[in-house]
Amino acid sequence: MGTDSEPPGTAGPPAPRIGGTPVDGLLTAALPRLTRLMVAAFTAEVPAYAALPREELAGDVTRVCEHGIRVVARALRHGPGLADPGELLPLVRSAARRAEEGVPLSAVLCAYHLGWQLGLDELLAGAGPGDLAAVAATQRVALTQLRLATRAVTDAYLDAREALHGYEQAARHDLLTALLDGRDATEAAARAGLRPAPAYVVLALAFADHPDEALPGTGGAVAARRKVRRARSEVDHDARGGALHALGPHGGRVLLPSDDAGRALGEDWGRLVALVARLADRTGAAVLAGAASAVPAGVPAAVAESEEVLRVARTFGRPPGAYRVVDVLLDYQLTRPGAGRDRLAALLAPLERQPALLETLRAYADSGFRRRATAEALHIHPNTVDYRLRRVTVLTGLDPTLPAELPRLRAALAAHRWGTT
The missing domain is CATH 3.30.70.270 (Reverse transcriptase/Diguanylate cyclase domain)
Structure with a gap:
């Protein structure tokens, strides 16, 4: 059995025979009918292919099916592997076109496997009990070619998608930049394939x-x-x-x-x-x-x-x-700029050298001005909270225990916190 590195043109064993006929001959004789079966199966079982234009199915997709059948027939006649590095080029180019059309990679690979299955069904339809060795040899060759084709097609598809993605991302970035700059984004949107x-x-x-x-x-x-x-x-x-x-x-x-x-x-x-x-x-x-x-x-x-x-x-x-x-x-x-905000923040300036007092006051406000909740949040005794709040009153003139002072206290905390972030 050949390998990926097998030199082009390396002679292999004689082509397997099924029912007394070389399998490559069976495949070549069935080429027109088998091609039609493959294209019909793609449109019936792979929705992305059913959505392709008729001219694409009758043109590129049909040509790729014919070429794939000939590649497998050549491998059955001369041994698995590639006759030359360009043998899969039509498949590679077709995969790139499917990527540009937005056909999912899963659909492309599904079509290839479905085509290979139909080809094997054609080859093995006339096999009898005495053809077991030929059937096994045929399957080995066909699976080797499927592996080579899958790798080439996948690489080509991903390369094309990456190039398209790069272009699309650049176009979208231009559109985003135009909007962020306040410029007319009509042309940038068109390049990105989007409507403003x-x-x-x-x-x-x-x-x-x-x-x-x-x-x-x-x-x-x-x-x-x-x-x-x-x-x-x-x-x-x-x-x-x-x-x-x-x-x-x-x-x-x-x-x-x-x-x-x-x-x-x-x-x-x-x-x-x-x-x-x-x-x-x-x-x-x-x-x-x-x-x-x-x-x-x-x-x-x-x-x-x-x-x-x-x-x-x-x-x-x-x-x-x-x-x-x-x-x-x-x-x-x-927190909007202005003299009012600055004066509110300045009310708490005396606490900047007393971080424990400022922390307690913030926790007190965050807890809804509840001393026990404040004590739990800071892991201190409620009496300590009372002591610190009295110190806040002494230093700032604001009494956190008086309901009438709470709106001004909260406003001062907001302005001070904004100014220190």
Whole structure:
């Protein structure tokens, strides 16, 4: 039996005979009818081939079937292997065309295996009990040729898809850049094969680390790439391929096409909340998102807003999930630049040299101004909480135990926390 490295033209044993006839002759005689059977089987059993234009089936697909039959007939006559390096070139070129047409690789390989099965059925149809050795020899040759063809076709298909993917990614990146810059994105969208959306939802995402990212060596890097790959896949699936994104291990930006900027963050908000939840589930890491929406010309402002919302949510310890301005409105407003914010933050300046007091005050606010919950959170005695709160009053003039002081105290904490992040 020949091998992949067998020199071209190496003579093999005589062609097997079934029913007294050389199998290569059986195959060559059946070539026209067998080709028609193969093409018919592809369209009947492989949906991606049924969707191909008739001229493609009658042209390229038919020619490749004929060539494949001749390759196997040659191998049956002279021995398995390749007669020359270019023998599979028609199959390679056809696989690249299927990749360009968007036919899945699984469909291409299914068609090849189906064709090989029909060819073997043709060869073995007249076999009798005395042909057992010839049947075994025929199957060995046919399977060797199938292995060679599968490898060549798969490599060609993946090479073509990689080249197409690179072009598509570059075109999508150009479209994303145009939108982020506030430029007219019509031409960039056409190059990317997309229609400009009436509006876009902008998500600013922050990914926590997956536990596997702490693995030593290359394991952590592999886990980080896996997290990003799964996030991209989930986003693309949700937007049916229309999403634009720039994502890395720690997060990034996503633009989702939308028909209505207002509705996306209103009645359709649940869909975005669900998407962020699925991202966390798929990546195995906590995900925090700031969201905004706009027509294409307003994307730069929406990006700024979404990232500001994300920063507010992170700074004030919001749990993982998706947030709009309306969801963090008070903290968002309290952190806007201005003399008011600076004066609010300055109220707590005396505590900057007393980190235990500042920590206690923050925990007190986060617990809903409950002393026992604060003590449990800080693992200290409730009396210690009381003592520290009295010290806060002495140093700042703000009394955390008075309900009337709580709004001003909370505002001061928000302004101070923002200024120290």
